[in-house]
Amino acid sequence: MCEDSDGCSNWLFKTGDGKGTGQWASGGNADLTITYLDATSITVHREDRAGPVKGIVVDYTGTISNYWIDGDVSATWPSHSTGASHMKWRGLFLPTPSEFGDAGKLYDNSIAHAQAWSMCQAFGEECSAAKPPVNSLMVIGGKIGSMQLTTDYSAVITTFVDTLPGGTVVMRRYDMKGTFSGATGIYTGKRIGNRISGTFKVIWPGQSNNAMEGKWNATVAPTRCDPAMNVETEKNTGTLANMIGDKAASLSCYTAAANKGDGEAEDVAGYYDYVGWGGAPDYQKAQAYLMRSAEQENVNAMLSLSQYYREGKWGPPNLLLANYYGNRAELHKRKTQENATTFFFFRGDDLAATVDHEESVISLMGSGTSRVDAEAAAFKREDADNPSRDVDPEKRCSAGSPADYYKLSYQQREQAESKHAECVNSIKRAANQGRDYLSCVQRYKDSNAIEENCKFN
Numbered sequence: 001m002c003e004d005s006d007g008c009s010n011w012l013f014k015t016g017d018g019k020g021t022g023q024w025a026s027g028g029n030a031d032l033t034i035t036y037l038d039a040t041s042i043t044v045h046r047e048d049r050a051g052p053v054k055g056i057v058v059d060y061t062g063t064i065s066n067y068w069i070d071g072d073v074s075a076t077w078p079s080h081s082t083g084a085s086h087m088k089w090r091g092l093f094l095p096t097p098s099e100f101g102d103a104g105k106l107y108d109n110s111i112a113h114a115q116a117w118s119m120c121q122a123f124g125e126e127c128s129a130a131k132p133p134v135n136s137l138m139v140i141g142g143k144i145g146s147m148q149l150t151t152d153y154s155a156v157i158t159t160f161v162d163t164l165p166g167g168t169v170v171m172r173r174y175d176m177k178g179t180f181s182g183a184t185g186i187y188t189g190k191r192i193g194n195r196i197s198g199t200f201k202v203i204w205p206g207q208s209n210n211a212m213e214g215k216w217n218a219t220v221a222p223t224r225c226d227p228a229m230n231v232e233t234e235k236n237t238g239t240l241a242n243m244i245g246d247k248a249a250s251l252s253c254y255t256a257a258a259n260k261g262d263g264e265a266e267d268v269a270g271y272y273d274y275v276g277w278g279g280a281p282d283y284q285k286a287q288a289y290l291m292r293s294a295e296q297e298n299v300n301a302m303l304s305l306s307q308y309y310r311e312g313k314w315g316p317p318n319l320l321l322a323n324y325y326g327n328r329a330e331l332h333k334r335k336t337q338e339n340a341t342t343f344f345f346f347r348g349d350d351l352a353a354t355v356d357h358e359e360s361v362i363s364l365m366g367s368g369t370s371r372v373d374a375e376a377a378a379f380k381r382e383d384a385d386n387p388s389r390d391v392d393p394e395k396r397c398s399a400g401s402p403a404d405y406y407k408l409s410y411q412q413r414e415q416a417e418s419k420h421a422e423c424v425n426s427i428k429r430a431a432n433q434g435r436d437y438l439s440c441v442q443r444y445k446d447s448n449a450i451e452e453n454c455k456f457n
Contacts, residue, residue: 001091008205110141116240121216167191194220225253251278263296302329319451324358371447
């Protein structure tokens, strides 16, 4: 539930006696009692025993419609305020913890007769278009369903579905993971043939105390691909096939999209081929798909390659390639999560240099050069590309002419001398680290041993 003044909280009641507890993000902890409840109305009494509003007494009255509650709040806080404060609240009845616990099993048992849907949901008028976009996917099996967002495949969303007389569908949504983690919502719609259209309300603790409202519609969707489908439809169909447990059909769809050059599909098809979803493992095909996906800057593919090169399914473990793809993934995340100035000034430049160096070494080794010779050649090339690396640190870190220096105040000269010393030491340290790294490479020689024992800076 959410209320205008005190944010959002979760209420949990015991079966039978109407007693419960509520916890607020602000630290509030209250005893709750349902004092009245029927099919259309509810009243709840609250007393806070701890937290920032300890001692407050609140009464909630609400009207119930399809599990959704809208109502009024009356709050008094003895010794803190005079009279009663009035505001609004809204809430949603969710299944019991035991029903949540059984949802996965019930869903699995219903997959054989489940229905797949492509879905549009939006807070504006986007879904009112003649051909609304597909931004969500849904499978309904009896009273339990699953929803997937096309923009966030990490999301885990469970739905509890009621089909009422006349084709009315009421669906409660709970986001357990993903972009909207913690959000709950109620979807009501009317089914006519193979289409459902309606409205929804969502409560999202931490984002807004008010309900967010929008429109949605869903259309019955296939779970097997055909050659006439475009890439996006193939990927959506592959996801739906996976949601109903048909890994072979899912792999077929993602493979079709991957063969058209879609980086996301290449990543998924590579994973399926590696773990053996939808068929026997095909490590070489998995490697090809994942490398093509990584070339399109797909971070998931990079992380998979980093893991799989350690596991040795493509031959002996290759820690150079494992570390390279792991570093590339981290570099990509830093670039996209930080502004360019922060990235390069504080920490990105070193990681970028490491990735560039690894790429040079990998390229040279690909042409038959040994790891030791590849490292030496890469350093030589980097020295040629960066002649300033061998410049005398005292000259490179010069703060200007002596005449200008003596124009500075005492404090400014101290600061300049400190920065000069830091600059000189940094250059000397980098030069020493480079020599130490090459010495380490020559000592261990074996590529995996180098990765385990030598640190490039």
